[in-house]
Amino acid sequence: MTRSPTRRLLALALTSALTAPAWAQFAPTPDAAATQIAPLPQAADAFTVSDIRIDGLQRISAGTVFTYLPIERGDTVDQARTAAAIRALYKTGFFEDVRLDRQDSILVVTVVERPAINKLTFTGNKDIKTEDLMKGLKDIGLAEGETFDRMDLDGVTKELVRQYNNRGKYNVEVTPTVSQLDRNRVDVTVAIKEGKAAKIRHINLIGNEKFAEEDIRDSWESGTTNWLSWYKRDDQYSREKLDGDFEKLDQWYLDRGYVDFSRDSAQVSISPDKRDMFVTAGITEGEQYKISTVTVSGDTVLPREQIDKMVFVKPGQIFSRRVLQASTEAITAVLGNIGYAFAQVNPVPDVDRENRTVAIDMQIVPGPRVNVRRIVFKGNTRTADEVLRRQMRQFEGSWYSQAAVDRSKIRLQQLGYFETVDIETPEVPGSSDQVDVVVNVKETTSGSFLFGVGYSQLSGITTSIQLVENNFLGNGNRVSIAAQRSSYQQRYDFSFLNPYFSDNGMSLGYNLWWREFDYSDFNVAQYSSDSGAAQVVMGLPITEYDTVSALFGIDTNQINPSLATPTEIIDYINAVGNRTFHAWRGQLGFARDTRNNAIFPSSGTAQRVTLETTLPGSTVEYFKVEYDISKFWPLSPSLILNTRLNLGYGDSYGSDFVRTLSDGRVVTATGLPFFENFYAGGVSSGGRVRGYVDNTLGPRASSPYSGYPQPIGGAVKTVGSLEMYFPRLFDTNAARISAFLDFGNVYRDVDSFDASELRASTGVALLWRSPMGPISISYAYPLRSKDADPVTGFPGDETERLQFTFSGGL
Structure with missing residues (x-):
């Protein structure tokens, strides 16, 4: 630590002032010269040092003192060298006092060490984070383990008061306390009473x-x-x-x-x-001016006509610095995209106050064309460099492009592996035409692990475990394993996806699952089923923002109805004449994603359309079409509006099944099968209408043995939301609060659609990307609900205001 110049000069002045009187008063007699320690001599009594002794050391080693002491054995010591030695030792900042004495020809250096800071504590600070305070103090040498200097502490106190004053807190009180400890150590506590902002x-x-x-x-x-x-x-x-x-x-x-x-x-x-x-x-205010002429000068690099199109200021327009700045930014952006990273456009105004006009000369200085030497990744302690590098649109050895750098940042954010992504482009030392691209990332949770144990008299003990990892072993692959077991259910799922199976970005994966439902407890119609599937999935990017996907698989689903199963489900099974449904399944999808962040976006659009169909030869031939769009509107730094709409429709395309039962009834199986119906209500992403119990909206049906109507879903789904996010309520990128308006419902078929039957709710939600996985908590108030029918006794909507999810995706 460096002492202040004032204190060093004061110490030297006192040393010089006291040397001569001390020598006159304490000069040794010939008989005592061998044992008495005397002050150092003046120039006339210089002596040669035969040895050096250090007194007063506690923590600092003698070797450290010898390193800074500009005197060695055999040197001749006079008054000038004495002053230089004292000055050198003071300059280290290790000592509160330094004194040089003489014992015969031995130089005696007596020091008083400054105490070391054992612990540094801040209390009461809310407006300024403790980690920010610690970092600032460490930069000036006031940190745990460093040498303590009271003058530094006083300076810090004044600086803290100044910073709080800048934040409008003029009643702030900053009180430092220094507690002495053994072994020449101190504890420093800075108590802050921030007060309220004016x-x-x-x-x-x-x-x-x-x-x-x-x-x-x-x-x-x-x-x-x-x-x-x-x-x-x-x-x-x-x-x-x-x-x-x-x-x-x-x-x-x-x-x-x-x-x-x-x-x-x-x-x-x-x-x-x-x-x-x-x-x-x-x-x-002055007077208003207009543009008289606009000229472009300098090396335009590109054709003049192309540059002229980017000059938005025109003669006759009212002068506007914003329009002028937009012109400047447009030209520099275009030049920056072809390698001129340091291009400058200097608009030079010529003001004619008599005619109240301004002539503008756009002077272009392109600078050298810049090449990218190296791309460096920092902060990815878990994710492999290859995973980040394949998202880069700026390449090593190519011309620098600002657009490619910006797009690379967005693609890295969309991975969902990182809390923050920052890209710097420092110049290569000694080279004006080369830069390095340095990508700094802060990794976050890329998956979730869920384990649960429950018990009820009906089902007994229920255990479930789920592991979802979107960045498996840091190589970017997605792996999901889930298992759930109880007295009424067994479920096993496994999926794997390699998003870069080929160099051109083609993804390849597969899904395997088996499910046995002996009793339904999912707010849907009650029946049991045994089902399984094996599927292959593929995806291929066709543009920077667009991707097509395909799925092909085979699945089987055996339905086992019970006395509580609704009658229309029983009739559908009887019409088909088989309780086991086999299907060759295909799916095509198209997705476009222009969001700036996959986790907490603030702008852009994500939309997806999928067509799923069973192929000829399946037990039942049907199709499903689903469209989902979510658009983010940055209204201000404090407000982000998300508008979302999810539509679904399904129907059969083969021949209807018609059968006459033994009791003479004719039953028909037509339309989308009941086990493929859409559902709405609750917090699930596909049919989210918060404030209602999961899957309970839409058509219901009952059994003659159970008069209570059960949700059976529908072939038409209409769900949407308006959600306002408040990103500044938390000083973190891992959480946000929102206010929402949800609406939606499902209908039996297209002819049953009725906008007046749409349900709606409003409320607030907290989304937090915790270390264990994403957590969503919402409190909703239903705005449009249907009460139970007092005549027929048909139940009304099932509402649930407080809802909570903890899963692998928000």
């Missing part, structure tokens, strides 16, 4: 004649108290926010042609109790 009570603009103050301040972050201040905190004074707002004030007028606009004064006053702030700014 509120802005009034903002006044003086001199605005052409525009209303509320229009000018519409985009400001600072404001007086309003109904949204509890969330936006815009009424809390902050110097940084206010400085940014004043820049927006300048931008407001310059975007509207007021070239001579000036901010004449800005005054911020505080009430005596330091709780209220008053802001006043005086401005001069």
Whole structure:
């Protein structure tokens, strides 16, 4: 640690002032010279050092002192070398006091060590994180294990007060406490009482004649108290926010042609109790200017006509700095995409105040064409470099492209393996035409592990285990294993997907599963079934954003009805004449994903359409079509709107099954089979309408032996939502809160569709990507529900306000 110049000069001054009197007073007599320690001599009494002794050391080794001491055995010591030695030892920052004495020809160095910091603790800090404080203190040498300096601690105290003042907290109290410990150590505790931020009570603009103050301040972050201040905190004074707002004030007028606009004064006053702030700014608007001429000069690299198309400012337009900046950014972006990473466009204005016009000369300086030397990945302690590298659209040895770098970042974010992705492009030292691309990632949970044990009198003990890993062994493969067993159910699932089976990005995987349901407890019609499937899945990207997929497999499903099974399901089975359904199954899908993040996107669209059908030769020939679209609208840094719609439709395409039963009834099997019906209600992603019990919306049917109507799903599904996310409520990328409006229902067929039957709910939700996997908690209030029919006794909707999920996907 380096001591302050003031203290070093003071120490040297005191040493020089005391040397001469001390020598005169304590000069040794001839008889005592062999045993008495004496101060060092003046220049006339220099001596040769035969040995050096260090006194006063506790933690620091003698070797460390000898390293910094500019005197060795055999050296001649005089007053100048004494001052230099003291100065060198003080400069280390290890010592509070240094004294040089003489015992005969032995140089005696006596030191008093500074204490070491044993523990550094902050209490009461909420506005500034402890890890940020620790990092800042470590940069100046005030950290655990370092040498303690009281002057550094005093400086830190003043800096903390300044930072809190900048955040509008003028009642802050910072109290450092130093506790002495054994072995020359100290504990340092900094107690902070942050207090409350001062509120802005009034903002006044003086001199605005052409525009209303509320229009000018519409985009400001600072404001007086309003109904949204509890969330936006815009009424809390902050110097940084206010400085940014004043820049927006300048931008407001310059975007509207007021070239001579000036901010004449800005005054911020505080009430005596330091709780209220008053802001006043005086401005001069000036006159409005127009563009007279626009020229382009310099090395354009590209054809002049192409550059001209990117110049949005035109003669006769009102001058606008925003439009001028957009032109500059458009040109630099195009040049940056063809390798000119350091291209500059300097718009030079020529102001004619007499005619109130501005002539613009766009001077282009392309700089050297830049090549990417190396791509480096940092922070991927678990994920292999290859997994990241295959997502890169910027390649080593090629010309630098800003568009390719930006797209690479989005593709890495869409993997879902990383909490944050940052890309830097530092210049290669000594080379002006080369850069490195450094990708910094922070890994997050890429899967989930679930284990549960339950018990009921009906089913006994239930155990379940599920392991989903989207980044298996860090190689990007997806593996899912699940098993569930109880007295009424056995379920085993296994799936594997290699997203890069081939170099061109083709994915290949397979699914295997077997399920035995002896009793249904899933809010659907009651029947048991034994089913299994083997499937192969493939996917192929056709553009940067579009992917096609295919599935082919064989499955079997044996239905075992019971007395509680609804009559129409029994009739369907009897019409087919077989309880076992075999199917050769095919599926085609198309997906387009332009989201900027796979976990918590803030912009972009994800949409998918799938066509699933059983092939000829299957027991029942039918198809299902499903379309899902989700679009994210960034309304502001504090608000993100997600609009989502999920539609589904299914029907049979083969001949209907018609059979006459022994009792004379004629039964028919037509349309989508009951075991392929769509369901809605609850928190499942396919039919999410929160506030209703899972799978309970839509048609119901009953059995003559069980009069209670049971959900049986439908062949038509309409589900959607409007959800507003508040990303700034948590200072983390792993959680967010939202307010939502869900709507939807399922219908027996197309003819049964009735918009008045749509159910709706509203509420709030918390989504958290915890270390164990994603967690979703929602509290919903149903807005459109059907009550039980008092005449027929037909039950109404089953509602459930608080719902919770913990799974491998949100």
